Amino acid sequence: MxxxxxxxxxxxxxxxxxxxxxxxxxxxxxxxxxxxxxxxxxxxxxxxxxxxxxxxxxxxxxxxxxxxxxxxxxxxxxxxxxxxxxxxxxxxxxxxxxxxxxxxxxxxxxxxxxxxxxxxxxxxxxxxxxxxxxxxxxxxxxxxxxxxxxxxxxxxxxxxxxxxxxxxxKGLVVFDTIVKGTPSHAAHPNDNNCIYNTIETLQWFKDFKFDKTSETLGDVKLTVTQIKAGKQHNAVPAAVELVVDVRVNDAYTNAEIVAVLQAKAPCDSMIPRSLRLNxxxxxxxxxxxxxxxxxxxxxxxxxxxxxxxxxxxxxxxxxxxxxxxxxxxxxxxxxxxxxxxxxxxxxxxxxxx
The missing domain is CATH 3.40.630.10 (Zn peptidases)
Structure with missing residues (x-):
């Protein structure tokens, strides 16, 4: 059979x-x-x-x-x-x-x-x-x-x-993240350019480590996967949009991941798309x-x-x-x-x- x-x-x-x-x-x-x-x-x-x-x-x-x-x-x-x-x-x-x-x-x-x-x-x-x-x-x-x-x-x-x-x-939480700045004409001085502000944010995401590791799943893995800003060459935009992909180990719930990142990440907003993929x-x-x-x-x-x-x-x-x-x-x-x-x-x- x-x-x-x-x-x-x-x-x-x-x-x-x-x-x-x-x-x-x-x-x-x-x-x-x-x-x-x-x-x-x-x-x-x-x-x-x-x-x-x-x-x-x-x-x-x-x-x-x-x-x-x-x-x-x-x-x-x-x-x-x-x-x-x-x-x-x-x-x-x-x-x-x-x-x-x-x-x-x-x-x-x-x-x-x-x-x-x-x-x-x-x-x-x-x-x-x-x-x-x-x-x-x-x-x-x-x-x-x-x-x-x-x-x-x-x-x-x-x-x-x-x-x-x-x-x-591993579970998954995807975040839509915004880094803001001051919009302006590219010809004028602007020390609050959101694109330059994003450099610090990207470095923070690159370096950040969650405290808890897992015997079977290792560390939580955080990765910036998308970036979007600006519509024309001579205008500094008001904001940069990032997408952050977080693969969650069994030491955290998805809600705990959200709480940590919303409290610590150097960005203006960090909104999870869903918490259901634990x-x-x-x-x-x-x-x-x-x-x-x-x-x-x-x-x-x-x-x-x-x-x-x-x-x-x-x-x-x-x-x-x-x-x-x-x-x-x-x-x-x-x-x-x-x-x-x-x-x-x-x-x-x-x-x-």
């Missing part, structure tokens, strides 16, 4: 690659996922572009384990040399947009859920959500499903980790982590954001593929990574369920 599921999972991934599914445009890939469940006689539900199901022997008295990955993609970048919407198999690599992030994870989790679907006497209930709008952190993705699906006690989020255990993940983690002594370590997987803290940020329960990020390939030109995943991923998912869950 497992070998057949592997073959069918790879065929599903090919269909997903060849079907455009930018965030909020996943209606056609949702149909492919529905067809899988129909073919395997899995009772499923669809909520907008999220497709989900629970195991046959669901028991409300038991804790529930969520299996989740997403079927939306970013838009392909201009450096692609291959057709991003064509599933191309070369030398054991399956090329195509979304193959690595996170199609390989998704089809591996779908195959795993299907394997356990009719199992009896499981310790955990299983819920799978093939979610939408992960790449855009949109309103109709996994976050919208938490009030729809059964209450979740723990989760495995499928993202490319080389099938190692990402036991913590860091996430799972205790190292959780049975999922112990089971993963027992079958030879290593643990680490992930700097990249995923739908884990939507969850308040303990969550583990785990999946086939390599995060460094995500959003890259000529994205690919090895077929052997998918096959190994299904094996490891099943072995891990057999040790827990």
């Amino acid at each position: 497992i070998q057949q599921l592997k073959k069918e999972a790879i065929e599903l991934l090919k269909k997903l690659i060849e079907t455009q599914s930018f965030s909020s445009e996943e209606d056609q890939t949702a149909l492919h996922i529905e067809n899988w469940f129909k073919q395997h006689k899995v009772l499923y539900n669809r909520t907008q572009n999220n497709v989900w199901a629970v195991n046959t022997c669901f028991d409300a008295s038991k804790p529930t384990l969520l299996l989740n990955s997403h079927h939306d993609t970013v838009k392909p970048n201009s450096a692609y040399t291959k057709d991003p919407f064509k599933a191309i198999l070369e030398d054991g690599k399956l090329f195509g947009l979304g193959s690595n992030d996170a199609g390989g994870c998704l089809v591996s989790l779908i195959a795993t859920f299907t394997y356990f679907y009719n199992h009896k006497d499981l310790k955990y209930n299983l819920v799978i959500v093939a979610s939408a709008e992960e790449e855009s952190s949109g309103p109709n993705g996994l976050n919208s499903m938490l009030a729809v699906i059964p209450k979740i006690d723990v989760a495995i989020v499928g993202e490319p980790t080389l099938m190692n255990l990402a036991v913590a993940e 860091s996430s983690s799972i205790p190292l002594d959780h049975e999922l982590v112990k089971a993963g370590i027992s079958i030879g997987r290593t643990t680490y803290g992930s700097p990249t954001l995923s739908d884990q940020a939507m969850l308040s329960c303990p969550s583990l990020k785990l999946g086939p593929g390599d995060s460094t390939r995500s959003h890259s030109a000529d994205e690919f995943i090895y077929l052997k990574e998918i096959e190994e991923g299904i094996n490891i998912y099943i072995e891990l869950l057999e040790n827990v369920l």
